[in-house]
Amino acid sequence: MMSKYSDIKNLFIDSVDSKNYIDLESLSFNYNVLEDSLDKPLKMILLFGRPGTGKSMTLNKLYQNLKDKREIHYFDAPILSEKEFLKSIYESISGKKIPQNMRVNFDGLLRFTQQLKGKREIIFLLDECQLYSEALMEKIRLLSDTRVVKFVITLHKTENEDVIAKEHFKTRIWEVIELKNASEEELEIYVQKKLLQKHFVDVANLIQAKHIKFIHTHTLGNFRETNKFLYTVFSIYEYYELNRPEKIPKGRFSRKILEMAAIKLGYIHD
Numbered sequence: 702m703m704s705k706y707s708d709i710k711n712l713f714i715d716s717v718d719s720k721n722y723i724d725l726e727s728l729s730f731n732y733n734v735l736e737d738s739l740d741k742p743l744k745m746i747l748l749f750g751r752p753g754t755g756k757s758m759t760l761n762k763l764y765q766n767l768k769d770k771r772e773i774h775y776f777d778a779p780i781l782s783e784k785e786f787l788k789s790i791y792e793s794i795s796g797k798k799i800p801q802n803m804r805v806n807f808d809g810l811l812r813f814t815q816q817l818k819g820k821r822e823i824i825f826l827l828d829e830c831q832l833y834s835e836a837l838m839e840k841i842r843l844l845s846d847t848r849v850v851k852f853v854i855t856l857h858k859t860e861n862e863d864v865i866a867k868e869h870f871k872t873r874i875w876e877v878i879e880l881k882n883a884s885e886e887e888l889e890i891y892v893q894k895k896l897l898q899k900h901f902v903d904v905a906n907l908i909q910a911k912h913i914k915f916i917h918t919h920t921l922g923n924f925r926e927t928n929k930f931l932y933t934v935f936s937i938y939e940y941y942e943l944n945r946p947e948k949i950p951k952g953r954f955s956r957k958i959l960e961m962a963a964i965k966l967g968y969i970h971d
């Protein structure tokens with residue numbers, strides 16, 4: 702048996718696919734700053750923010766929008782082995798595949814890149830840079846010094862990494878774009894647009910400002926947390942529709958189910 706809530710629930714599974722990108726004012730502001738910064742003489746651009754604020758989604762959108770217009774390469778998952786990383790950079794720039802057992806020498810790569818100066822401008826998008834080693838980040842910086850390659854990198858913001866973001870990168874010319882959690886107003890638009898994109902008009906209509914307020918109190922407007930929360934809410938709806946349909950209130954959204962989801966996720970205790 703299927704419930705319509707199974708489909709609604711699945712809307713809130715995390716996925717980084719800019720086909721499902723939802724435009725919110727602060728996101729599109731930051732997106733435009735990001736895109737414009739590619740035309741400035743910057744070597745590195747940092748997209749910064751707490752986990753779940755939409756960094757990967759923004760990077761994916763940048764790639765989708767520019768891939769037919771610019772020379773741009775997208776590393777959506779970090780390549781942790783230095784050998785594999787340098788190989789991928791070389792292969793992306795040269796357009797040539799290099800054999801499995803061959804190694805790319807960093808100085809050679811640097812010289813190869815330098816000789817392209819004035820001829821090409823290549824953009825690399827690197828997601829999840831908090832996972833790269835210090836040594837590899839230094840190589841990325843040296844590559845960016847050639848001004849042939851420009852890097853857009855994302856970095857998770859955590860309590861103690863704030864320092865890193867300031868000290869460690871200060872010496873290069875940086876644009877720092879910080880993504881933040883959504884405000885209550887933005888969260889409302891996010892939830893409504895997500896439902897309306899797939900034509901769940903009736904459920905969208907039941908969700909009112911007070912419900913959004915409840916969600917925002919617990920998720921603080923973080924997209925990943927909000928997804929998790931609403932996935933749980935609609936799983937409970939799904940369960941009730943299949944097993945206890947009398948438990949689903951008619952004509953209003955169930956506050957009870959919101960509370961059950963909050964308890965289940967440990968946001969509140971019963």
Ligand SMILES: Nc1ncnc2c1ncn2[C@@H]1O[C@H](COP(=O)(O)OP(=O)(O)O)[C@@H](O)[C@H]1O
Nearest residue numbers: 715716722723752753754755756757758924925
């Ligand atoms: N603009 C957006 N439109 C639709 N969904 C989004 C948007 N931004 C974030 N999300 C959702 O939130 C989740 C977390 O966003 P993500 O970009 O992965 O955050 P981060 O990389 O900062 O940890 C994504 O999987 C996606 O489902």
Ligand SMILES: [Mg+2]
Nearest residue numbers: 756757828829
């Ligand atoms: Mg991410």
